[in-house]
Amino acid sequence: MTTPAPQAPYQPPQDRQGASGGFYHSPIPVRRASLGDAIASEWTKIRSVRSTMWTLGVMIVLLLGIGLLSAFVVSASEADLEGTPVLSLGFFGVLLGSICVITLGVLTIASEYGTGMIRTTLTACPSRSRVLTAKAIVFFLLSFVITTVMTTVVGVLQSAMVDGAEPTGDDWLRSTVGVGLYIAMLGLLSLALGALIRHSAGAITIMIAVVLLPLVLAMFMFSESLAGLQQALFEYSIPNQLGAFYDASVTTSGPTGWEPLWIMLGVTAVAMAAAYLTLDRRDV
Template identity: 75%
Template sequence: MTTPPTPQAPSQRQAPAPQHSPQTAPAGPYTSPIPVRRATLGDAIASEWTKIRSVRSTMWTLGVMIVLLLGIGLLATLAVNTVDSDLGSTPVLSLGFFGVLLGSICVITLGVMTIASEYGTGMIRTTLTACPSRARVLGAKAIVFFLLTFVITTVTTALVAVMQTAFIESAAPSGGDWLRATVGVGLYTATLGLLALAVGALIRHSAGAITIMIGVVLLPLVLAMFMFAESLSDLRLALFQYSIPSQLSALYSTSVADSGPSGWDSLWIMLGVTAVAMICAFVTLDRRDV
């Protein structure tokens, strides 16, 4: 006969044996398996290219510009063929001027929105956090925007020029005329868009910057048309000569005014003005808070 075990007091019960965890060495500095390197301008360009091609505004503005260039160029060609008119000394490539002038409004809009829209949405804080170098950010935006608009404008104007020379009987344009009406117009339009980008960086407001740029394009010519006083004749002539429509027409070997920029002169003028505006944009972006 066995005796039942006597109950033990709580204090007499054995505590469970502690489970000893294996000793670990003190943690050292963490080394990421991902290679770390300094950010470069190429990285900023890749980032800006991803942004500009992934937003709808790029597709709509450039799409409308292409439609305007091709549509107005085709309408001008059909109009000349229908009335069977003789262009005389007017270069056949100059028929693309009106489409480019209207299409430049689309380029201006996209140039402003490339940077000003980020201030409106607050995305500029994320951009400058990822890339603290503000000069690099603005430079990457300028490079991506300029190359995109230059390529599209040049290709589209070349298509319009081929269509017009094929369907309209006129004197064959020279090589210089072709170069100015395609590459020259593409460079001028893209540089005008860069000026809009610089104004967008200075104003930081999409609607305000677009309004200013439209005024820069159209207001001098409109003001000159209503300056009838003889005392304002010199100012009127200067506005006619150096207005953007007159500079653009100079690339087509025509001019709104009887004198003023001719040939490639208008491109050098636009490059100078845009360079000054971009320098101001660099300075203000570096000194102002976001």
């Protein structure tokens, strides 16, 4: 009976000696992962899922369809728009389109918790803060660019279709870039809430309530004792803040000009800080 030859101890691939006596080195360069790598990964994910195509596609249809339909109705009725900003006709399409941005913002992170994909994501990138930062950057830039481009296109078409007050440079800036920043911030707030709630349907429902409920509640407050609360709900409701960019606010008081953007920036910053804190402290 022959005795088997002893086997050589296992050596990792990078430590094995080659035929020439040197150590093996991988031809693939090895480097530490960066935020740019996480951003590239999140961009690949967000553009490859069907929810992005559907939500942003519906948003584009709403912005174009409602914006052009309102301009057509006004031009056909030959209404006197003297003193009324033409760009304000785009308000209704943007308000409905914001629901699509809210939905996509929640799904950007909450859907990964629902499918369990978040475990794979955090295995590939153990830094949770880097994952959330990459998601926020990709989503914010995507929603800002699409909203700004579409509001600009709708504004140009409305100005060509309707005779009204000539928009100033500040009007154009607020109704395009300002609205784009505000809607992107609103979507970022939705993303933060999705990270906190970790449930798509629940987070979307809460965000829709945040957008619409204050205005609806204010409409049914008839008591004199609730007059102050009613006025505050009217002034700081998201539809009224969004209307301020078009000089079409529901009330004559409340935030004006660029003030709604700073309010939304503060609220979103608090929500994102809470999302970072809970993401590092909770298990997936």
